[in-house]
Amino acid sequence: MAKVAIVMGSDSDMPVMSKAADFLDQMGIDYEMTIISAHREPDIFFEWAKGAEERGVKVIIAGAGKAAHLPGMCAALFQMPVIGIPMKTSDLGGVDSLYSIVQMPSGIPVATVAINGGQNAGILAAKILATSDAELLAKLKDFSKEMKDSVVEKDARLKEVGYRNY
Template sequence: MAKVGIVMGSDSDMPVMSKAADMLEKFGIEYEMTIISAHREPDVFFEYAKSAEEKGFKVIIAGAGMAAHLPGMCAAIFPMPVIGIPMHTTSLGGRDSLYSIVQMPSGIPVATVAINGGANAAILAAKILATSDAELLQKLKDYKEELKDQVVAKDVKLQEVGYKNYK
């Protein structure tokens, strides 16, 4: 059963949302990915958000651009955590999306990651799920070590070749 719902308003969001899916797969977390427009098909959206809990979702990751109502509307209906991913936009560089998602009214929080922050949204979802899953918590700790090892390897390379030859 999927523990995380990934929802986006348009297939143009797929490059960012696929990073969330890839990261969930890395941690072995089942998810369901859907394209739903809160504005163009509100009845379909409402049914999605209303049924998410009974589907077994523990977290919803919602990506949206411009007016970016999808994450906030998910949070208004779904009783568990919603993580919003603001999409980069050509008009305002994603600030429109960011403000729309992060500035929720009191009582309807949406955890918000960086513009185009698909991977971080999935890591945050994993951290939420790991509060009651020791195996997943260990996977997150191992991932943190991987990140550290990557930085150490980059510094070793820099020290060996110097900054002028670093590629």
């Protein structure tokens, strides 16, 4: 059973959404991924979102651009956490998407990551699931240590070779 549902409004969102999927794969978290347009096929979207809990979904990651209604509509229909990823658009650079997702009405929250923040959405979904999964929490702690070790190694290299040879 998928614990996370990744949904996007268009296949053009795939490069960003795949980063969330890659992180979930890294952590061994089952997920489903789908393309649904809340505007172009509302009947299919409503059925999908209303059935997520029954399918075992605990967190939805929803990416959307421009008007960016998909994450908010997920949050309106799904009573567990929804993480919104605003997509960078050619028109307004993703600021329109960011504002649409973070400016949800009271009572319908959407946790929102940075514009094109696919990996952070995957990490946040994992952290939410880790609140009740000690094995997953250990994997996240290992991931954090790997990030720290990487920075320490880069600093040591800088000190060894200097910035001109870095």
